[in-house]
Amino acid sequence: MTATVEAVKAALERVALPGGGDPVSADLIRALTVDGGNVRFVIDAPDPESARALEPVRAASEAAVRALPGVTTVSAVLTAHGPAPKAPSLKMGGHMKPQAERMNPPGVKSIIAIGSGKGGVGKSTVSSNLAVALARAGKRVGLLDADIHGPSQPRMFGLTKRPASPDGKTIIPLQAHGVTLMSIGLMLPEDKAVIWRGPMLMGALQQMMMQVEWGELDLLLIDLPPGTGDVQLTLGQKSDLAGAIVVSTPQDVAMIDAKKALDAFASLKVPVLGLIENMSLFHCPNCDHEYHIFGEGGVQAEADRLGLPLLAALPIDLETRLGGDAGRPVALGDGVMSQAYARLADRMIQGGVV
Numbered sequence: 490m491t492a493t494v495e496a497v498k499a500a501l502e503r504v505a506l507p508g509g510g511d512p513v514s515a516d517l518i519r520a521l522t523v524d525g526g527n528v529r530f531v532i533d534a535p536d537p538e539s540a541r542a543l544e545p546v547r548a549a550s551e552a553a554v555r556a557l558p559g560v561t562t563v564s565a566v567l568t569a570h571g572p573a574p575k576a577p578s579l580k581m582g583g584h585m586k587p588q589a590e591r592m593n594p595p596g597v598k599s600i601i602a603i604g605s606g607k608g609g610v611g612k613s614t615v616s617s618n619l620a621v622a623l624a625r626a627g628k629r630v631g632l633l634d635a636d637i638h639g640p641s642q643p644r645m646f647g648l649t650k651r652p653a654s655p656d657g658k659t660i661i662p663l664q665a666h667g668v669t670l671m672s673i674g675l676m677l678p679e680d681k682a683v684i685w686r687g688p689m690l691m692g693a694l695q696q697m698m699m700q701v702e703w704g705e706l707d708l709l710l711i712d713l714p715p716g717t718g719d720v721q722l723t724l725g726q727k728s729d730l731a732g733a734i735v736v737s738t739p740q741d742v743a744m745i746d747a748k749k750a751l752d753a754f755a756s757l758k759v760p761v762l763g764l765i766e767n768m769s770l771f772h773c774p775n776c777d778h779e780y781h782i783f784g785e786g787g788v789q790a791e792a793d794r795l796g797l798p799l800l801a802a803l804p805i806d807l808e809t810r811l812g813g814d815a816g817r818p819v820a821l822g823d824g825v826m827s828q829a830y831a832r833l834a835d836r837m838i839q840g841g842v843v
Contacts, residue, residue: 492559494523497530500553506546517543519568526561528554533568540569592698592727596705597631599731599843601762602724604754606746608639608715611767612736614813615803616712617645618820622827622834624667625820628707628843631662631669633697635724636714637690638683640674647816651675652701660701666821671701687719694720698728708843716746717753725757732762732842734800739766739787748791762842763800764792765833771805801833 501518502511512518512532521530532547534540544567551565593600603619605612613636620632634642643649646665652675653661662671673683673693685693703709714720724730733754737747747764754761766788771780782805792799806826812819820830837843 491525492523492528492557494521496557497521497523497528497554500557501550504546504549504553507542512546512550526559528560529564531566531568537569540567543567586695591729592695593729594698594701594703594709597703597709598707600709600711600728601731602711602713602733602759603736604713604721604733604750605715605736606748606750607743610736610738610743613641613645613712614809615736615765615767616710617642617813618818618830619833620668620710621666621818621820622830623708623843626834626838629705631703631706631709633709633711634672634674635694635711635720637673637693638714640672642670642672642712643674644816645813645818646670648675658700660696662701662703666818669703669706671697690719691723694723717749721753725759730759732760734762734765736765736767737788738768738783739785740783741787744787744791751795761797763798764788765800766802768805769802800836801829803829
């Protein structure tokens with residue numbers, strides 16, 4: 490009578506492990522072969538320490554199999570996994586590396602920068618929701634959070650996982666809500682400050698543009714930092730931007746800085762596709778009255794002066810804020826604000842921007 494694999498497994502199931510169970514149910518048996526009366530198998534321990542503790546189990550397993558009819562020889566070998574190799578470390582920042590080609594990610598059809606003259610006008614909120622709206626419209630969209638000192642897109646997309654880097658050079662971006670996302674905020678703890686000078690900022694920007702596997706995208710949106718600094722200058726000089734969108738509130742103080750952002754794009758010869766007025770008004774849910782908290786018509790007047798379109802006028806909205814904090818952009822829903830962002834996305838698509 491010749492032993493079978495099933496008979497050997499049945500015998501091994503009768504061998505007790507120190508903590509309970511048996512080698513088969515604990516999935517420790519590997520490379521089991523039965524060749525006539527010769528039986529061979531491996532007991533695969535999770536680590537060297539466990540392997541030493543399993544030596545009595547190995548001996549008992551050999552004895553149990555040797556007692557089977559038709560078995561002449563048994564070879565049971567203990568193996569153990571060594572420590573798992575560490576993932577390659579990806580260092581962010583550092584000086585930009587010289588490169589002959591333009592800083593345009595392969596596979597990306599179009600790049601649009603979203604800027605503002607000053608912080609606090611909701612530029613990142615607009616960027617995240619526009620990206621989601623375009624994705625819902627069927628476009629392949631990426632979003633690069635280039636606000637390296639104050640990245641907020643990981644929170645707005647509900648992402649906490651660190652991007653993988655299989656070789657210490659290539660960065661695998663994350664996906665959320667149909668959008669491919671990369672941010673320096675994904676590489677650092679949320680409360681960790683980025684205290685870098687200009688050259689290190691530019692090095693990080695180059696990495697996030699050219700070392701990220703963006704894949705095939707119809708559009709890459711770049712959420713710029715406020716102002717007119719190094720990031721804007723480098724992108725304008727080294728990337729082929731299809732255009733820029735400037736976000737501002739209607740108040741005079743915001744428009745003073747928005748005009749500087751518009752002038753910076755003009756100086757860099759980046760076409761401005763239009764302006765977005767954010768926090769244009771507040772609609773009181775109790776009295777149904779509209780309040781122009783930050784003034785009225787400032788962005789429209791500047792757009793008219795420059796001959797640019799006002800792409801959207803977006804009100805102050807509680808659901809927008811709650812969605813951003815919760816990692817679910819309001820554009821994912823079907824309410825008034827979601828419809829507003831859907832119209833903005835459709836306007837860009839119909840205008841041939843995307």
